[in-house]
Amino acid sequence: MNVSLILIILLVGAFATYIAGDKLASKVALFFGISALGCSIVLLNHFNMGENISFLCQWINQPNVSFALKADGLAIAMLLLTTALTPIIIYTSFGTEYKNSKAFYSLILFMSFAMVGTFLAADGILYYIFWELSLIPIYFIALIWGNGDAEERKKAVVKFFIYTLAGSLFMLIAFIYLYQQAGSFLIEDLYKLNLSATEQLWIFLAFFLAYAIKIPIIPFHTWQANVYQKAPAVGTMLLSGIMLKMGLYSIIRWQLPIAPLAAKEYMYIFISLGVAGVIYGSIVALRQKDLKKLLAYSSLAHVGLIAAGTYTLTIDGLRGAVLQMIAHGFVVVGLFFISEIIFRRYETRTIAEMGGIRTQSPKFASMFLLLVLASVALPTTFNFVGEFTVLYSLSQINVWFAFLGGTTIILGAYYMLKMYQQVMLGETNTKVFADVNFKEGFALVLIIGVLFFFGMYPKPITDLITPSLEEILTQINRIN
Template sequence: MDVSFILIILLIGAFATYFSGDKLAPKVALFFGLVSLGFSVYLLSLFNAGQNIDFMSAWITKPSISFSLKADGLSLAMLLLNTALTPLIIFSAFGNEFRNAKNFYALILFMSFAMAGTFLASDGLLYYIFWELALIPIYFIALIWGNGDAEERKKAVVKFFIYTLAGSLFMLTAFIYLYGKAGSFLIEDLYKLELSSQEQLWIFLAFFLAYAIKIPIIPFHTWQAKVYQKAPTVGTMLLSGIMLKMGLYSVIRWQLPLAPSAAKEYMTIFIALGIAGVIYGSIVALRQKDLKKLLAYSSLAHVGLIAAGTYTLNLDGLRGAVLQMIAHGFVVVGLFFVAEITYRRYETREISEMGGIRSQSPKFTSMFMILVLASVALPSTFNFIGEFTVLYSLSQIGIIWAILGGTTIILGAYYMLRMFQHVMLGETNAKLFKDVTTNEAVVLVSIIAFLLFFGIYPKPITDLITPSLQEILTQINR
């Protein structure tokens, strides 16, 4: 048994969902989403038992391209994030009616398939193919099932597609250059290359353009807020919860080990860009009147801190970044789902038009409050573990970086608690706010349980990812 089976499950699931018809599509998609999660957990048990679950097969002779999938602790952690959030995102959509539902749910599973391939691929060109494949379903999900003015939505989505595709072409160029040096796209062969400082700089920048747009990092973030706002909430969850993690994961897996001297020489510049995202995202979030846009800029601030952690080039930074990737994935999906629940009742995302929900729905209010506290990294939540570890790693580079990075906690607490006050407290809205349904409660409780459990006991995830990160650091410091 190997990791290729997870790709087969998700791909078969996408086709089965499409051919099941609109009525059955949601249930079929959820079934395959849960099967993929169950199989991912099974693969984890095999990995922990010491079994080799990698997969490699010759694919194309000239150029030499292998269908190579590598499962180490880091890639398995990201695979589990993907397969855990996918069924939750599918289930969260059960409260909405979508035209051509079979297409909609099939695209979700196909996107999950492509993202899983990105996390597992250990051949550069195969990785690039999966990277680009993930862009296609989210493009159609946002374009066809998005909200707001159709013309504005089209402009935002097309800009996102062209922008990310253009950035990825620089990465492809870098892979082609590296292939010319190594005669192979396999990651272990690329790691062995002895590149000059100048070559490493150009390789580093080529990868950076692709990843900075996807994450996004300032000043490559201009597509983000508009697409998050215009996409259906399911699309926003896929983008913020999983897809942006492709960029952060790739920094650790591909960019830093392939160009270590450039990473070391220009480390402070890229840490500064990440911290700039923290401050900029937080300040802009303070001014937002639309709930989804506020959460979009909040996400920008949090991923800026994660990006800064990856560029510290120490174990605490990389480990904290990965922990925070996983924690952020769950909490941001929960927060966007809260925004969707309020939209279902009020048919608005304007914060000023909400209020008084606490008196009508105390259960929903309590769950929302826990997610807000997790977002601002309250101790005992998983987000605290990741943010604290990243800030500690920044302090090893310079205490000023830790202080500036810590503004995400201070500013985040201010705008998130103020938003909670306007949305949930105050005078009761004229519209009745029905309490959460069973489906909605299952999604929110599952997310909260994950955040609280690993906030108290993060050891299983820490133990899983640390050996892989130590190997990557050995490659960086060779």
């Protein structure tokens, strides 16, 4: 099967959505989003039958750049995450009216196109192009359709754009240097390089800067909370559910195998940064009065733990990190959708102005509670599988890392349940809160179904990603 077909579907879908006009844009975008998901499932079936899923053709002669795509188990897992969440995110937007909706929905599909390209790219420059392309649509989505004061929104979005672009330039410099050594940007050629310890350190740091900003890892997180708050719900879902996974995925795919000596030498430093993000994000989340900001800092804590898992350089750490990436993608999209549903009815995101929703909307309260329990890694949820595996890998490195990383569960349970109590229980808001309609309920049930199904039966994803991660770990350990 030609793996580029998924990219073609999403790119054609972006143009078709724009041409369809404002009235049909959302439905056309949903159709192409579902089509991309269907194509991804077909791709998975071909992969499971042992077919080599790749595409390679010469693109630029000087420098030597190839249009190279490759889908191993790890890439397919991230592809499925992207193509599954894209139609869900589009569907959740149906309850909100957007001006110039044809541009809005076409940008969503174009962003999905760029993120899929990032996960599939097997050439450094092609990967970098897709990486940068994903920044353009989210910039306009947040700037044009965002919330709050226009001037404040502009400052937050421009800061995010400059931060991300600046970090990516260091990654580009690293690729140029690697090309000078290998004569190629193909990932398999870059893997074969025998760089000195000093060269690997600089390459590692250049990649780290790009990824740390995108994820984000403290102290490169200062853009996150404001952008999550100012962006429309769809933009926040795209950022937290999929886009930040590009950085985490890239650590495993590009940074660690190309610069393994630096990864091993400075392992404790980078694990410590991840664990620090867990503690910092959790403590700051405790003090938030805005629901979206609380969820933003909660996300910071969770991705800090994922990043720490990747830097353990163990199969459990890598596997747990990927499992938690996928689980976090679904739960954070669900929680931000919950926030949007409340905003549609109360027109506020201030937690103190909510309350008493459970008595008016028991179905909504039940679904919200299930998402909160998944977020705090209750056993039988997908998040528990990922977090437990990551914490186990941290204990193999140093038990204190596991102890400190485990605060994400303890503190997370405290601030999430406290938030739930304030929002759903307590005194009733004077405004009437209508129970969820079919569209809202259907999207939430889909997300909750995924979280509990794979929480009780993660084997299909574990079997999919483990061979790829073992190959990457072999590459990391080839130089002792």
